[in-house]
Amino acid sequence: MKIVITGSNGMLGYDLVQRLKRRYEVIGIDIDNFDIVHKNVVDYLLRQKPDFVFHLAAYTDVDKAERDRKRAYNVNVSGTRNIVTVCKTLDVPLVFISTDYVFDGWEEIPYTEKDRPNPLNFYGETKREGEKIITAMLKKYFIVRTSWLFGKNGKNFVKTITSFAQKKESIEVVDDQYGSPTYTYDLAVSLKMFLTVKKYGVYHITNRNSCSWFDFAKKIVTLSGGKTVIIPIKSVDFKSKRLAKRPQNSVLDNSLFEKRFDYRMPTWDDALRRYLSNE
Numbered sequence: 001m002k003i004v005i006t007g008s009n010g011m012l013g014y015d016l017v018q019r020l021k022r023r024y025e026v027i028g029i030d031i032d033n034f035d036i037v038h039k040n041v042v043d044y045l046l047r048q049k050p051d052f053v054f055h056l057a058a059y060t061d062v063d064k065a066e067r068d069r070k071r072a073y074n075v076n077v078s079g080t081r082n083i084v085t086v087c088k089t090l091d092v093p094l095v096f097i098s099t100d101y102v103f104d105g106w107e108e109i110p111y112t113e114k115d116r117p118n119p120l121n122f123y124g125e126t127k128r129e130g131e132k133i134i135t136a137m138l139k140k141y142f143i144v145r146t147s148w149l150f151g152k153n154g155k156n157f158v159k160t161i162t163s164f165a166q167k168k169e170s171i172e173v174v175d176d177q178y179g180s181p182t183y184t185y186d187l188a189v190s191l192k193m194f195l196t197v198k199k200y201g202v203y204h205i206t207n208r209n210s211c212s213w214f215d216f217a218k219k220i221v222t223l224s225g226g227k228t229v230i231i232p233i234k235s236v237d238f239k240s241k242r243l244a245k246r247p248q249n250s251v252l253d254n255s256l257f258e259k260r261f262d263y264r265m266p267t268w269d270d271a272l273r274r275y276l277s278n279e
Contacts, residue, residue, distance in 0.1 A: 001024045001025065001051045001052060001195070002024070002025045002048065002049065002050045002051050003020055003025065003026050003027070003050060003051065003052045003054065003195075004026075004027045004029060004050040004053045005017055005020075005028055005053075005054045006030070006036055006053070006054070006056055006057035006083060007030060007056035007057030008026075008028030008056070009032065010030070010056060010057070010153070010154055011151040011153050011154030011155075011184050012149060012184040012187060012188065013028070013057075013153075014151070014152070014154070014184075015152075015153070015184045015185045015187070016054060016056070016184075016191060016192075018188075019192055024195075027048055027050065029045075030057065031057075035079075036075065036079035036082055036083060037075055037078055037079045037082070039082065041083075042082050045086040046086060046090065049090060050086075050090070050092060052092055052093050052195060053083060053086065053092060053093070053094050053095070054095045054097075054191065055080065055094060055097070057075070057079065058075060059071060059072040059076050059123070059126070061123075062101070062121060062123045062244045063242050063243040064243075065121070065123040065126070065244065066122050067243065069122055072122060073129075076127055077126050077129045077130055080096070080130040080133055084134055084137050084138060085137075087138055088137050088138055093140040093141065093200070094138060094140065094142070095141075095142045095144060095194055096130060096131070096134055096141065096142070096143050097144050098128075098130065098131055098145045098146075099123075099127045099146065099147065100146070100148075100179060100206075101120070101121060101123060101246075101247065101250070102118075102124050102127055102145065103118065103119070103124075103247055103249075103250070104118040104119070104120050105246070105247020105248040105249040106248070106249070107249055109253075110249075110252055111204065111251065111252050112256070113201070113204060117131075120244075120245040120246070121244035121245050121246070131202075140198075140200055142194050142200060142203060144204075144205050145203070145205070145252060146182050146204070146205050146206050146252070147181075147182060147252060148179045148180060148181040148182055148206070149182050150181060150182070150184065150275060151185060152185075152275070153184075157213070157217075158220055158272065158276070161173075161217050161220045161221065162220060162221075162224055164228070165220075165221050165226040166226075169228060169229065170229040170230070170231050171217065171229075171231065172233045173216075173217040173233070174212070174213050174232075174233055174234065175232035175233065175234070176212065176234055176235050177212060177213055177247070177248050177250065178211065178212050178248065178251055179206075179211075180208070180250075180268055181207060181211070181216055181271070181272065182205075182206040182207045182268065183207060183268075183272070183274070185271075186207055187205060187206075187265075190205050190257070190263065190265060193263065199261070201256075203256060203260075204252035204254055204256065204257065205252075205254060205257050205265065206265065207265050207267060207268035207270075208264065208265050208268065209267045210251040211268065216268075216272075217230045218230045219272060220272065223272060223273055223276050224276060235248070
């Protein structure tokens with residue numbers, strides 16, 4: 001089987017490539033060799049004739065997307081349309097990585113796939129538009145909404161906190177935004193299942209259980225053996241430092257994926273322990 005992975009050098013892309021290349025022929029697409037915004041990527045992929053496509057490439061800087069809307073839209077919407085065109089022409093399945101930010105976060109319980117998206121920021125809007133393109137043009141698709149990613153190959157909250165902890169005696173972190181930290185290694189394990197189980201649709205996949213950013217930061221410092229004090233603050237007090245609004249509740253309900261694929265993701269704190277210990 002020949003598999004294309006866009007965003008192959010990114011945090012999730014790296015883990016997915018490492019997992020799949022042992023058994024499949026993997027073609028990696030990233031900004032270094034192809035910009036998915038340009039039409040030449042369509043011609044290139046059509047010539048490659050892949051059997052399956054994982055579309056992970058995205059503009060993910062949530063705050064910068066508020067300023068650089070044209071680039072964010074081009075990558076997340078126009079670029080996605082290019083990849084969808086390839087999948088439609090070749091009649092091959094597509095996996096698209098979406099986000100918890102398609103929701104406004106006003107609910108007090110975990111979001112299911114049936115809940116109505118209502119993005120608070122431009123990044124979330126572009127990812128939602130990508131979802132719409134896929135559902136309108138394709139029948140063979142997996143849309144995966146996930147959240148709070150961390151992994152070895154890229155910038156993430158865990159690296160930020162551990163770096164700050166080496167330099168600062170205290171760190172302020174918001175305690176009124178909740179989500180499920182998700183290890184890209186674990187997410188890659190779940191994504192691989194789509195290659196053999198053709199139960200197409202929209203799925204929420206994160207590590208199990210949830211926490212606030214404050215709780216997450218405290219656990220990072222504790223497991224790292226640090227002594228930095230984590231100080232809880234409210235989102236309203238942190239607002240001036242960020243351009244984009246964030247949902248207060250980003251917790252996603254994984255039960256549909258668990259039921260259809262008979263698999264449960266590990267808990268986020270177990271994932272964090274393994275990540276920090278390099279297991």
